[in-house]
Amino acid sequence: xxxxxxxxxxxxxxxxxxxxxxxxxxxxxxxxxxxxxxxxxxxxxxxxxxxxxxxxxxxxxxxxxxxxxxxxxxxxxxxxxxxxxxxxxxxxxxxxxxxxxxxxxxxxxxxxxxxxxxxxxxxxxxxxxxxxxxxxxxxxxxxxxxxxxxxxxxxxxxxxxxxxxxxxxxxxxxxxxxxxxxxxxxxxxxxxxxxxxxxxxxxxxxxxxxxxxxxxxxxxxxxxxxxxxxxxxxxxxxxxxxxxxxxxxxxxxxxxxxxxxxxxxxxxxxxxxxxxxxxxxxxxxxxxxxxxxxxxxxxxxxxxxxxxxxxxxxxxxxxxxxxxxxxxxxxxxxxxxxxxxxxxxxxxxxxxxxxxxxxxxxxxxxxxxxxxxxxxxxxxxxxxxxxxxxxxxxxxxxxxxxxxxxxxxxxxxxxxxxxxxxxxxxxxxxxxxxxxxxxxxxxxxxxxxxxxxxxxxxx
Ligand SMILES: [Zn+2]
Ligand SMILES: [Zn+2]
Numbered sequence: 001x002x003x004x005x006x007x008x009x010x011x012x013x014x015x016x017x018x019x020x021x022x023x024x025x026x027x028x029x030x031x032x033x034x035x036x037x038x039x040x041x042x043x044x045x046x047x048x049x050x051x052x053x054x055x056x057x058x059x060x061x062x063x064x065x066x067x068x069x070x071x072x073x074x075x076x077x078x079x080x081x082x083x084x085x086x087x088x089x090x091x092x093x094x095x096x097x098x099x100x101x102x103x104x105x106x107x108x109x110x111x112x113x114x115x116x117x118x119x120x121x122x123x124x125x126x127x128x129x130x131x132x133x134x135x136x137x138x139x140x141x142x143x144x145x146x147x148x149x150x151x152x153x154x155x156x157x158x159x160x161x162x163x164x165x166x167x168x169x170x171x172x173x174x175x176x177x178x179x180x181x182x183x184x185x186x187x188x189x190x191x192x193x194x195x196x197x198x199x200x201x202x203x204x205x206x207x208x209x210x211x212x213x214x215x216x217x218x219x220x221x222x223x224x225x226x227x228x229x230x231x232x233x234x235x236x237x238x239x240x241x242x243x244x245x246x247x248x249x250x251x252x253x254x255x256x257x258x259x260x261x262x263x264x265x266x267x268x269x270x271x272x273x274x275x276x277x278x279x280x281x282x283x284x285x286x287x288x289x290x291x292x293x294x295x296x297x298x299x300x301x302x303x304x305x306x307x308x309x310x311x312x313x314x315x316x317x318x319x320x321x322x323x324x325x326x327x328x329x330x331x332x333x334x335x336x337x338x339x340x341x342x343x344x345x346x347x348x349x350x351x352x353x354x355x356x357x358x359x360x361x362x363x364x365x366x367x368x369x370x371x372x373x374x375x376x377x378x379x380x381x382x383x384x385x386x387x388x389x390x391x392x393x394x395x396x397x398x399x400x401x402x403x404x405x406x407x408x409x410x411x412x413x414x415x416x417x418x419x420x421x422x423x424x425x426x427x428x429x430x431x432x433x434x435x436x437x438x439x440x441x442x443x444x445x446x447x448x449x450x451x452x453x454x455x456x457x458x459x
Pocket of ligand 1: 185
């Protein structure tokens with residue numbers, strides 16, 4: 001008996017056991033969820049919503065793990081494809097702490113309730129969770145600012161600024177001289193408002209996003225010019241500009257850019273209608289965290305010339321409907337960002353068939369979404385039960401993306417001075433394959449492309 005005990009003890013002292021299981025964002029861009037098992041500790045990283053049409057059913061299936069057995073949850077940022085199933089975890093017995101940055105916690109307080117509202121509006125057969133589950137989840141959150149270390153049973157956890165949306169983080173986990181990094185979503189260098197992403201300098205294992213791993217974005221300056229020109233051209237034709245935008249991140253970037261352009265005199269003080277109560281609240285949260293802004297945004301905030309766009313916050317559905325009576329010279333920003341519901345649908349319905357109008361896409365459009373169909377050039381699309389011809393001018397302006405492009409991702413990797421084994425996630429299958437080749441050619445790092453429900457022993 002004693003011999004057995006000593007043998008077991010020595011075994012654990014020498015070979016500690018680690019594995020990563022992949023539950024989502026595998027060969028797809030949504031549903032991020034990974035389980036890191038270190039000896040007997042279960043650390044869940046992310047618990048996001050699947051948003052592609054053909055994967056939404058997965059949100060309603062039982063978790064492929066027992067939420068009661070999770071010892072710690074770490075959340076990289078507030079976007080729903082990373083966070084929205086957290087209340088479902090709580091509903092199914094999660095009792096442990098949930099670690100996020102302070103700004104992510106602030107954003108979750110509005111986003112999780114909005115996610116529930118969307119479920120209610122869409123008349124789902126079954127709701128994923130209720131208000132009580134959200135309140136309980138929020139109470140379980142403990143915040144960890146960037147660069148501070150949390151010690152959890154001998155495991156060190158640290159957040160680095162990922163520069164993607166307010167509060168977004170890359171997670172660095174250290175145990176017994178091994179470093180495991182989860183990139184979260186990585187932002188662009190030189191993005192508006194936020195500081196640039198901070199890459200880790202060492203990693204033995206890295207779970208890496210690849211959303212735009214096959215593409216290069218235009219630079220921001222060119223994209224701003226394109227946006228301003230698109231607005232001017234559309235207004236000249238007496239049309240409206242419709243911009244589907246994520247309420248958190250893209251909307252604030254666009255408002256910042258439009259305001260700055262007016263202040264610089266390159267744009268008239270145009271009427272901009274922000275038709276998203278969620279985006280309005282998110283904007284308020286952004287403004288309450290100037291410590292996360294880069295120097296340029298701080299200078300802009302304090303600039304003595306305060307000329308700006310005429311910004312109208314649209315609250316009620318009635319006010320939103322009134323916007324449909326405006327025929328020209330309005331910029332309307334509304335969600336959802338991929339046109340999968342939300343008030344944007346009504347604005348598309350009233351403007352997409354008019355050739356005087358423009359629709360500007362400034363964010364990622366996942367496969368199967370209405371946004372993707374329009375971006376891919378379909379001549380007719382089904383909106384609110386009616387086939388409508390796409391006559392409005394369609395712009396895709398990649399430079400406003402909140403995601404690093406291929407070269408920016410490779411630059412981020414360059415900062416890592418060790419030779420990590422990489423697990424590529426959060427990308428479409430063909431993108432992951434191309435990005436894997438780019439990494440292998442440039443760095444000769446070993447790369448895996450995990451399937452859903454696959455497990456890798458590491459350590
Ligand atoms: Zn994100
Ligand atoms: Zn994401």
